[in-house]
Amino acid sequence: MAVTLSTLTERRNLWPWLLLAPLAVYLALFFLVPLAEVAIMSVTEPRPGLANYEKVLTGSLYRKVFLNTFATAALVTVCCLLVGYPLAYLMNATTQRRAMMILLLITMSFWTSFLVRTYAWMVLLGNNGPVIWLLETIGFEDPPGILFTRFSSTLAMVHILAPYMIMNIYSVMQKIDRSLIRSAESMGAYGLSLFRHVYLPLTAPGIANGSVLVFVICLGFYVTPVLLGSPREQMAAGLIGHQIEEFLAFGLGSAMAIVLLVVTLIVLAIYSRRFGLDKLYG
Amino acid sequence: MDRFLRWTGIAIVIFIAAPLVIVVPMSFSTSPTLQFPPPGFWLGYYAQYFTDESWLRPTFNSLLIALMTTILTMALVVPATFALVRHKFWGKGAANVMMMMPMAVPHIVMAVGYYSYFGSLRLVHSHLGVILAHTCLAVPITFLVLSANLKGFDRTLERAARSLGATPRQVFIHITLPILRPGLLISALFAFIQSFDETVVAIFISGRDAETLPRKMFDSIRQEADPVIAVISTLLFVAVFLGLIAPHVLRLFRKLFSRAAPKPVRATRNTQATTPQEVK
Numbered sequence: 001m002a003v004t005l006s007t008l009t010e011r012r013n014l015w016p017w018l019l020l021a022p023l024a025v026y027l028a029l030f031f032l033v034p035l036a037e038v039a040i041m042s043v044t045e046p047r048p049g050l051a052n053y054e055k056v057l058t059g060s061l062y063r064k065v066f067l068n069t070f071a072t073a074a075l076v077t078v079c080c081l082l083v084g085y086p087l088a089y090l091m092n093a094t095t096q097r098r099a100m101m102i103l104l105l106i107t108m109s110f111w112t113s114f115l116v117r118t119y120a121w122m123v124l125l126g127n128n129g130p131v132i133w134l135l136e137t138i139g140f141e142d143p144p145g146i147l148f149t150r151f152s153s154t155l156a157m158v159h160i161l162a163p164y165m166i167m168n169i170y171s172v173m174q175k176i177d178r179s180l181i182r183s184a185e186s187m188g189a190y191g192l193s194l195f196r197h198v199y200l201p202l203t204a205p206g207i208a209n210g211s212v213l214v215f216v217i218c219l220g221f222y223v224t225p226v227l228l229g230s231p232r233e234q235m236a237a238g239l240i241g242h243q244i245e246e247f248l249a250f251g252l253g254s255a256m257a258i259v260l261l262v263v264t265l266i267v268l269a270i271y272s273r274r275f276g277l278d279k280l281y282g
Numbered sequence: 283m284d285r286f287l288r289w290t291g292i293a294i295v296i297f298i299a300a301p302l303v304i305v306v307p308m309s310f311s312t313s314p315t316l317q318f319p320p321p322g323f324w325l326g327y328y329a330q331y332f333t334d335e336s337w338l339r340p341t342f343n344s345l346l347i348a349l350m351t352t353i354l355t356m357a358l359v360v361p362a363t364f365a366l367v368r369h370k371f372w373g374k375g376a377a378n379v380m381m382m383m384p385m386a387v388p389h390i391v392m393a394v395g396y397y398s399y400f401g402s403l404r405l406v407h408s409h410l411g412v413i414l415a416h417t418c419l420a421v422p423i424t425f426l427v428l429s430a431n432l433k434g435f436d437r438t439l440e441r442a443a444r445s446l447g448a449t450p451r452q453v454f455i456h457i458t459l460p461i462l463r464p465g466l467l468i469s470a471l472f473a474f475i476q477s478f479d480e481t482v483v484a485i486f487i488s489g490r491d492a493e494t495l496p497r498k499m500f501d502s503i504r505q506e507a508d509p510v511i512a513v514i515s516t517l518l519f520v521a522v523f524l525g526l527i528a529p530h531v532l533r534l535f536r537k538l539f540s541r542a543a544p545k546p547v548r549a550t551r552n553t554q555a556t557t558p559q560e561v562k
Contacts, residue, residue, distance in 0.1 A: 016366075016369035016371045020365045022357075022358050023381075027380060027384075030414050030417070030418050031383065034395030034399040035392070038391060086287065090287060094291075104527075106298065107526055108302060108519075108526060111522045111525070112302060113518060114481065115499055117301055120304055123304050123316050124300060126318075128316055130319075156301075159301060220390055222389065223500065227500070237390040240390050244397060245486075257391040257395075261391050264386065264387070
């Protein structure tokens with residue numbers, strides 16, 4: 001055994017492949033094959049041809065759902081930025097103790113499952129919930145129902161994805177060389193111009209990372225829009241699930257899934273061209 | 283400006299904290315309809331969770347599936363990570379991309395694929411099917427965490443052991459593995475949590491027989507919003523909280539017990555801490 005192992009080690013070309021082989025075979029069997037099956041179903045179910053794609057790309061319902069998905073993903077990304085940037089900035093500016101507390105809170109939110117956080121928003125925004133109660137105590141007569149609207153699902157998605165944004169921006173901000181800021185100040189930059197010409201360019205990589213991550217996750221989001229959103233304004237993932245579960249329309253569902261996948265990969269490809277994909281999740 | 287920023291910060295912190303905090307009082311509430319403020323407090327829903335078969339079985343399923351997923355993921359990913367971090371070979375770039383792919387594909391797409399593929403393999407509604415699917419989804423994050431650890435590994439230690447006459451196997455068992463143990467544990471934890479929290483694929487393929495906790499929660503939220511969900515949410519939340527503060531508590535204990543140790547280390551750290559201020 002030891003002999004064969006060492007001879008293999010000497011033949012360097014083989015050893016890494018031997019280590020890699022089980023995983024490669026596994027991923028081929030249980031990742032690539034099911035993925036290929038989706039692609040195949042999209043052009044064979046219920047009969048061979050591109051009819052499913054024609055429907056998905058030209059049908060008004062499907063186009064509306066995809067446009068809605070992009071718009072929501074973009075909106076959630078912008079909101080995450082509006083929430084994440086100031087908080088990351090403050091964490092960097094405040095005392096270390098406070099920054100640690102906020103960081104603990106954000107990690108806690110990050111590690112709490114999507115489902116639990118979605119449920120929490122249901123509790124918060126429910127008809128008998130704290131937000132309505134607060135509005136009534138302040139003096140609002142008969143506040144409108146907020147649950148199961150576009151607003152409630154967007155709000156929850158911002159909350160769920162904000163930690164990705166905050167962590168990315170915060171880690172970049174922490175690495176900023178303070179002397180750069182000081183020298184800019186000594187040359188007369190202050191307030192907004194200091195922010196625009198020094199701070200913003202230095203934090204741009206964090207913004208790009210966080211935004212791409214939030215946008216891509218949001219594109220394929222299933223749980224939160226299905227549970228919290230309005231049934232009339234579905235997102236792509238929700239509609240795919242609907243097609244499969246309710247109508248057993250595998251071909252149509254698969255075609256939508258492939259369109260969603262291609263769009264996601266295009267966004268990631270543009271990003272990796274510029275920054276390298278390995279930095280995104282690291 | 284400063285004042286405005288501070289209030290913005292407070293508002294954002296409340297926005298992030300409120301949903302995490304709210305489920306805790308709700309789990310003790312006597313109201314079955316998520317009424318706020320709660321009309322009264324009791325432990326009834328906790329009792330219900332811990333005695334109701336229809337909640338305990340999914341919990342057990344989830345734990346079992348997550349455990350098996352972790353074992354399978356580690357068995358596949360650990361050797362692959364060694365290959366990718368420590369060796370140069372033809373096709374390495376492609377292998378790297380392949381490892382990361384499951385992270386780039388939206389889960390709903392994979393759910394459709396597994397639903398049909400495992401249907402033809404008769405693996406739908408089985409534990410094995412969910413484990414096989416979850417292992418794929420857990421590969422990227424486990425690989426990322428482990429490879430980060432392996433890249434930071436100081437290989438001179440291994441070379442030193444080799445030069446002192448240790449065989450490659452001895453080096454691996456006595457040097458590499460012990461040093462890498464924290465990294466291995468953390469990446470295993472990531473695999474476990476990835477599987478335990480995974481919802482979308484489980485909704486489509488776990489069925490009644492292998493129903494996982496997230497699937498049961500999803501169905502329950504969609505249908506009737508059973509107050510037991512608040513109990514589970516609170517328990518999961520407490521688990522995360524304990525997991526996060528555990529290292530701090532451990533460090534605190536260590537500090538308390540190592541008071542008597544000599545202090546040169548602290549002195550150097552103090553001088554380091556003061557230098558930036560002197561520059562100021």
